[in-house]
Amino acid sequence: MMEETEELSGRKRDEADSFRLHMVTWNVATADPPDDVTLLLHLNAPKSPDLYVIGLQEVYSGPVRFMSDRVFDDSWSKLLMDTLAPRSYVKVSSIRLQGLLLLCFCKLQHLPFIRDVQARYTRTGIYGYWGNKGGVSVRLSFYGHMLCFLNCHLAAHMDYASERVDEFQCILDTQAFDCPKAPRISDHRLVFWFGDLNFRIQDHGMHFVRSCIAEQSYHLLWSQDQLTMMKKKDRVLQEFEEGPLDFPPTYKFDLNSDIYDSSGKKRKPAWTDRILWRLRPNEEEEEEEEEEYPLRVRQELYTSNMEYSCSDHKPVIGVFTLELRKMCAGPLVRLQPDGDWSADMDAMVLYSPLQPITASPWDWIGLYKVGFTSVSDYITYTWVKDDEVASSEEVVQVYVSKEEIPVRGGECVLCYYSDALQCVVGVSEAFKVQGSKVASEEGLMPGNIDALDRTVSREDLLD
The missing domain is CATH 3.60.10.10 (Endonuclease/exonuclease/phosphatase)
Known part of the structure; x- marks a missing residue:
């Protein structure tokens, strides 16, 4: 024994x-x-x-x-x-x-x-x-x-x-x-x-x-x-x-x-x-x-x-x-971009709850440049409930407007933020966001494009 x-x-x-x-x-x-x-x-x-x-x-x-x-x-x-x-x-x-x-x-x-x-x-x-x-x-x-x-x-x-x-x-x-x-x-x-x-x-x-x-x-x-x-x-x-x-x-x-x-x-x-x-x-x-x-x-x-x-x-x-020894070995949510992302077209996020989690109307998914400093350092975000397009038992599809995607593109990740838990519960693999062809044709990339990198106020979410 x-x-x-x-x-x-x-x-x-x-x-x-x-x-x-x-x-x-x-x-x-x-x-x-x-x-x-x-x-x-x-x-x-x-x-x-x-x-x-x-x-x-x-x-x-x-x-x-x-x-x-x-x-x-x-x-x-x-x-x-x-x-x-x-x-x-x-x-x-x-x-x-x-x-x-x-x-x-x-x-x-x-x-x-x-x-x-x-x-x-x-x-x-x-x-x-x-x-x-x-x-x-x-x-x-x-x-x-x-x-x-x-x-x-x-x-x-x-x-x-x-x-x-x-x-x-x-x-x-x-x-x-x-x-x-x-x-x-x-x-x-x-x-x-x-x-x-x-x-x-x-x-x-x-x-x-x-x-x-x-x-x-x-x-x-x-x-x-x-x-x-x-x-x-x-x-x-x-x-x-x-x-x-x-x-x-x-x-x-x-x-x-x-x-x-x-x-x-x-x-x-x-x-x-x-x-x-x-x-x-x-x-x-x-x-x-x-x-x-x-x-x-x-x-x-x-x-x-x-x-x-x-x-x-x-x-x-x-x-x-x-x-x-880990008490939690896997994330609560898996998420990924749906197809290729470009600043010239609307995009979709796919996420799947891997464990029981109650999605709040205040849950959101943030788009971050690779190398971001903190949870508040997102480029843009989309509301999980308000921007939901379709859902099944396994996968939920959420809409992101092209107006919110960075014009010059870059390497990005997606993070799912749970309001109930007040933390990130899922991070995607890094993926490429294509820059705007329209902006490129108009001579706005890459020199003076910084002003067009669209960001939103973060304080209203994380204060």
Whole structure:
């Protein structure tokens, strides 16, 4: 019997899929983004991530810039989207609380399997009214597994270690999601907690700390790291794991240098910027599901990146492998263009529900250029119900007017957006849209055709 159990367990492990998660936390100290984030995102690595999760702190939030960022993407978001979109990454969600910014990206192929996406924020700065400190989170279901990413910027200064723990607990207690199975952060199967947590190195003097750093004897400093010390006292902190701090403390540097603070204050270096995770232990009522659909986490890399010097903090990178068995192996909807598409003729979309799904009058199908940045970045859309032409038990045909098709054509994909689930539940294969022959004959292609690329307002759908 034991052999059969071990064989079954081995089979389940063999069925698990591996996904690569690349995480970044960086206090950017109000600096503008660098020109190149190749090293930050490991864009030349032999294996590309399936997910990127990037948490920034102290993004510049002066009144004028902050108001413009509410209308247009801030410079950091724009750089990251423009960098990742050509590599077929789509922004799944983002949330900002003044200087706190959290962005989540996935490969296009995973988009139909990321559902129940919600974002929240909690202010803890200045008695909870000002957002200079606090936490922002994004929770989602990834192939049926509930994940939560929490980016925090906690209270500063050496003597506030207990206050930092209190702020973290406050964020855990106050953030709530519209999700019956995981209404709180701690209810999620896997939680990543990261950011400028501001824990310092106690007791050791400046000379000793800097000598340990120069000799790369980081282990001599671990015992006086405040987060390590607080974990011995606090049960909630004990649930979180962290890789070894085998990299130089990431705070505080002179700007545009690798030199620790040489100002009159001479602040002591510290590992203020951290990435931790917590895989929920089995509970009796969920043990069967977690045994049937295992989820394992393995950290592949935990390091700082010394190449970037525009801030007084260095960015920290964590790379993880998530091994899981998919709870949902196929998309909810299959869709494709009906025949060839051209800007000179009306077109049709064919879609087929692959699993029970109730089509809402507010469901829509978007047409996107290959390399689009986010769900709101469509060229045009068609309403699933209002524009339905014909249907059978298996296939529904939806009309798209030629007036809505981009005049110069290009490589495109179709995405089915479910209003009930508030996410994309189906993505087509890429296909070619032929440009307008009429526009070409009139000499409008390709030089001055940009003005004729028809787009529509997105805010009314996705706000």
